[in-house]
Amino acid sequence: MTPKPEPLAAKAGSAVEFKLPLQLREGYHINTNMPPDPYLIPLRLTWDAGPLTVSEVVYPKPSLLKVEFFPAPLPVFSGRFELITRFRVAASAQPGLVNVPGKLRYQACNDRMCLPPKTIDLTLPVSVSR
Amino acid sequence: MQVRTLSIGSIRRWTLLSAAVGILASCTSPNSDDVRVKSEKERKATPDFALKDVTGATVKLSDYKGKVVLLNFWATWCGPCKIEIPWFMDFQKTYKDREFAVIGVSMDEDGWDAVKPYIEQHKLNYRVVVGNNEVSQLFGSIDSLPTTLVIDREGRIASMHLGLVSKKTYAQEIEQLLGTPKNASQSGALLAPGGEFAFLRAK
Numbered sequence: 001m002t003p004k005p006e007p008l009a010a011k012a013g014s015a016v017e018f019k020l021p022l023q024l025r026e027g028y029h030i031n032t033n034m035p036p037d038p039y040l041i042p043l044r045l046t047w048d049a050g051p052l053t054v055s056e057v058v059y060p061k062p063s064l065l066k067v068e069f070f071p072a073p074l075p076v077f078s079g080r081f082e083l084i085t086r087f088r089v090a091a092s093a094q095p096g097l098v099n100v101p102g103k104l105r106y107q108a109c110n111d112r113m114c115l116p117p118k119t120i121d122l123t124l125p126v127s128v129s130r
Numbered sequence: 131m132q133v134r135t136l137s138i139g140s141i142r143r144w145t146l147l148s149a150a151v152g153i154l155a156s157c158t159s160p161n162s163d164d165v166r167v168k169s170e171k172e173r174k175a176t177p178d179f180a181l182k183d184v185t186g187a188t189v190k191l192s193d194y195k196g197k198v199v200l201l202n203f204w205a206t207w208c209g210p211c212k213i214e215i216p217w218f219m220d221f222q223k224t225y226k227d228r229e230f231a232v233i234g235v236s237m238d239e240d241g242w243d244a245v246k247p248y249i250e251q252h253k254l255n256y257r258v259v260v261g262n263n264e265v266s267q268l269f270g271s272i273d274s275l276p277t278t279l280v281i282d283r284e285g286r287i288a289s290m291h292l293g294l295v296s297k298k299t300y301a302q303e304i305e306q307l308l309g310t311p312k313n314a315s316q317s318g319a320l321l322a323p324g325g326e327f328a329f330l331r332a333k
Contacts, residue, residue, distance in 0.1 A: 039206040039248060069212035107207060113274045113293035114208040117239065 007127040013091035020083045029076035030106045032062045041107035048101045051093035058084040100124040165302045173286035177268040181259035197229045198307045199281040205237045206248045210294040211276040217297040222256040232256035
């Protein structure tokens with residue numbers, strides 16, 4: 001079943017916040033947006049520019065995981081968490097419904113194996129008003 | 131067994147998601163630390179491939195017939211793979227005079243741009259090639275890393291491990307296969323590529 005999304009309400013010329021809730025299967029973790037090992041693949045949430053532009057994406061505080069392959073505890077996300085995107089709505093944005101395309105890239109592991117990196121397409125419906 | 135790793139919550143102001151079903155990553159069956167060298171009758175022929183190593187030389191798996199081969203699918207972003215790499219370097223050093231070889235197949239999307247710095251930085255002493263989807267499919271779709279095969283002197287798969295297992299497990303399997311006389315029974319008929327790995331999919 002496809003969820004019927006309720007559009008995010010946004011006023012032209014204002015700022016608006018969107019929370020994306022995520023949940024990882026027990027035992028799995030993903031890297032933070034700034035992993036300390038350059039070979040690790042960061043979590044990344046991006047949105048295409050349009051009537052709404054991203055002012056910042058806020059990632060949660062990571063937990064620390066002791067791993068054998070890295071000298072220091074590794075910051076990771078696991079369980080339930082939220083990614084917050086703060087948008088600026090252009091003053092010139094036309095009233096009506098717009099879809100903001102985005103992408104979520106992540107790479108998950110457990111303590112014994114890793115899954116390939118994935119990129120998921122997102123669409124955020126936004127109802128713009130004056 | 132299908133394992134879903136990440137899901138997007140349903141909330142009031144929701145988004146969706148062309149093709150978002152793809153967010154639910156999957157992986158294959160759990161792994162085991164058991165030494166599990168198959169009997170000679172149970173072993174299937176290894177699919178062949180030819181891939182370039184970092185020097186540009188072609189590495190053809192079938193050219194290794196006569197040797198025991200540890201074939202390791204890995205990636206530079208894979209933590210558990212990095213635990214095993216020093217073990218494999220030890221094996222390469224310890225057993226190199228006993229007709230043994232390690233071959234690493236990197237599944238990094240960025241290819242040599244990612245892999246070359248890593249193998250230089252960590253001074254890998256065995257051959258590494260960069261894999262691709264075609265090779266992954268030959269082996270029944272490599273969808274979790276590390277995936278490691280131990281191949282006997284006749285080019286047959288003696289064992290396969292999904293995920294991290296112990297160094298001792300690999301050492302025991304290698305020792306067991308190195309002890310096998312070179313004129314052991316011949317391999318059976320070749321199977322269609324990938325067919326022998328169909329169980330890897332488990333989806």
